Amino acid sequence: MKKSLGRKTIIYPHPVLMVGTYDVNGAPNIMVASWGGICCSDPPCVAISVRESRYTYNSILANKAFTVNIPSVSHIKEVDYAGMYSGSELNKFEKTGLTPVKSDLVKAPYVKEFPLTLICKLLKVVEIGAHTQFIGEIMDTIVDEEMIMASGQLDIEQIKPFIYDSSSRSYYAIGEKLMDAYSSL
Amino acid sequence: MKKSLGRKTIIYPHPVLMVGTYDVNGAPNIMVASWGGICCSDPPCVAISVRESRYTYNSILANKAFTVNIPSVSHIKEVDYAGMYSGSELNKFEKTGLTPVKSDLVKAPYVKEFPLTLICKLLKVVEIGAHTQFIGEIMDTIVDEEMIMASGQLDIEQIKPFIYDSSSRSYYAIGEKLMDAYSSL
Numbered sequence: 001m002k003k004s005l006g007r008k009t010i011i012y013p014h015p016v017l018m019v020g021t022y023d024v025n026g027a028p029n030i031m032v033a034s035w036g037g038i039c040c041s042d043p044p045c046v047a048i049s050v051r052e053s054r055y056t057y058n059s060i061l062a063n064k065a066f067t068v069n070i071p072s073v074s075h076i077k078e079v080d081y082a083g084m085y086s087g088s089e090l091n092k093f094e095k096t097g098l099t100p101v102k103s104d105l106v107k108a109p110y111v112k113e114f115p116l117t118l119i120c121k122l123l124k125v126v127e128i129g130a131h132t133q134f135i136g137e138i139m140d141t142i143v144d145e146e147m148i149m150a151s152g153q154l155d156i157e158q159i160k161p162f163i164y165d166s167s168s169r170s171y172y173a174i175g176e177k178l179m180d181a182y183s184s185l
Numbered sequence: 186m187k188k189s190l191g192r193k194t195i196i197y198p199h200p201v202l203m204v205g206t207y208d209v210n211g212a213p214n215i216m217v218a219s220w221g222g223i224c225c226s227d228p229p230c231v232a233i234s235v236r237e238s239r240y241t242y243n244s245i246l247a248n249k250a251f252t253v254n255i256p257s258v259s260h261i262k263e264v265d266y267a268g269m270y271s272g273s274e275l276n277k278f279e280k281t282g283l284t285p286v287k288s289d290l291v292k293a294p295y296v297k298e299f300p301l302t303l304i305c306k307l308l309k310v311v312e313i314g315a316h317t318q319f320i321g322e323i324m325d326t327i328v329d330e331e332m333i334m335a336s337g338q339l340d341i342e343q344i345k346p347f348i349y350d351s352s353s354r355s356y357y358a359i360g361e362k363l364m365d366a367y368s369s370l
Contacts, residue, residue, distance in 0.1 A: 001329070001330045002327045002328065002329060002330070003327065003328055003329075003330045003333065004325050004326070004327050005325070005326040005327070005328055006325060006326060007228075007229045007323050007324065007325065007326070008229065008323065008326040009223045009225075009226055009229045009230075009231075009323065010223075010301065010326060010339060011200065011202075011222055011223050011231065011253070011255065011301075011303070012200065012255050012301065012341060012344060012346035012359075013198055013200055013346060013348055013359065014222065014223065015196065015197065015198055015200075015222070017196075035222060035223045035224055035225075036222065036224075037196055037199065037200070037220060037221065037222045038194045038195075038196050038199065038220045038234075039220055039221075039232065039234045039313060039316060039318050040194075040220075040234060040313040040314045040315060040316040040318075041194055041236075041314075041315045041316060042314050042315040042316075043192075043313075043314050044192045044193065044194045045194075045313055045314070045316075046194075046196065047224065047232065047318070049223075049224045049225060051226075068196070070196065070197050073363060076363055076364060077364075077369045078369075080364070080366055080367065080368060080369040081369040083366065083367065084367055084369065116195065116196075116197065118195075118196070123313075124311070124313065126309070126311050126318075126320075128224060128225040128228075128230055128308075128309065128320060129225045129226075129227050129228050129230070130225060130226045130227040131224060131225040131226060131230075133224050133225075133232070133311075135311075135313060138192050138193065138194065139192065140189050140190075140191060140192065141189070141190040141191060141192070141193040141195060142187045142188065142189055142190070143187065143188055143190055144186070144187060144188075145186040145187070145188045148188065153352045153353045154195060154352040154353070156197060156350045156352070156353065156357065159197060161197035161198060162363055163198055163348070163359065164366065165341045167338045167339040167341070168338045168339070168341065169365065169366045169367065170362055170363070170364065170365045170366055171362070171363040171364055171365075171366060172341065172359050172360060172361065172362055172363060173359075173360035173361050173362075173363055174197075174198065174348065174357050174358075174359065174360055175357060175358030175359055175360030175361075176357065176358050176360075177355055177356070177357055177358075178258060178261055178347055178355070178356040178357060178358055179261060179262075179265070179355065179356055180354065180355045180356075181265055181268065181349065181354045181355055181356060182265065182268065182269055182354065183265060184262045184263075184265040184266040184269065
């Protein structure tokens with residue numbers, strides 16, 4: 001039997017993305033976003049949704065840039081902590097011990113300790129309602145060298161990303177490989 | 186050591202979303218999308234990225250509606266199959282044995298066998314480049330009753346969603362619960 005839950009924002013999975021910016025004073029900040037993802041192949045783009053009240057909102061508009069950093073399970077506590085506070089209250093890089101690194105390409109910091117980062121230049125601002133979607137053109141993708149397999153593919157089992165379950169408000173790991181895609185004839 | 190990979194569209198995780206539409210002749214169709222997700226709380230919205238060449242593109246524009254269906258691991262082969270063919274070539278509901286159910290709210294079918302569906306009315310069309318982003322206002326969320334726990338939360342361990350790894354072109358399961366969110370003081 002199907003049951004109607006009404007107008008909810010539940011989807012599986014939500015990613016766990018850490019958005020890096022400089023604030024209007026040049027201080028590095030991080031924001032956790034679980035509403036976002038790749039949205040275009042050419043130009044390569046990633047979208048993230050941000051409320052106007054968030055500290056990151058004006059930082060993105062001021063610098064026309066942000067980074068999207070994928071954390072590993074080993075930093076789950078730092079991510080969770082960063083998701084509980086605003087950059088207006090405290091310096092989340094300092095509090096978590098994470099290291100901001102200035103990108104050479106855009107005016108935004110990335111998180112040194114996280115295995116994968118998309119370096120983005122703000123391409124489009126889409127007003128939807130309570131959330132604004134910032135679409136960033138991916139200028140570069142940087143990865144920890146040891147996450148690259150001999151095949152040239154990235155090793156998800158080393159990257160160890162995790163997901164957010166918005167219904168139970170908890171984080172889950174990525175499990176075992178199920179099958180190759182494009183193999184069902 | 187960080188290594189630059191260039192302008193890639195790699196993120197972890199990509200969701201596996203099945204988009205349901207009626208084509209311009211009224212035939213039900215499904216498209217697999219791994220670029221999409223929730224993008225606004227009020228109005229509640231979900232975004233999916235679609236190339237203009239995809240069969241689903243004109244179907245969404247014609248009916249101003251689509252559904253976003255979350256498959257379980259038990260239907261991974263049907264999902265993979267649906268991702269390999271176009272609705273212009275064959276009826277993917279018939280070929281996969283999945284059942285289209287007409288929504289009462291919008292002119293789009295949902296997938297009966299999948300545990301969770303977002304019923305969407307087209308709200309916004311965002312031209313980015315090779316991909317167009319369709320932003321759908323979520324008019325209802327429907328779920329298999331047995332996926333709802335006594336707490337009222339959905340049970341991710343029963344829903345059994347899976348993710349797509351675009352670098353290795355394979356599907357992965359969701360693993361174990363890591364921790365509650367908002368618990369790192």
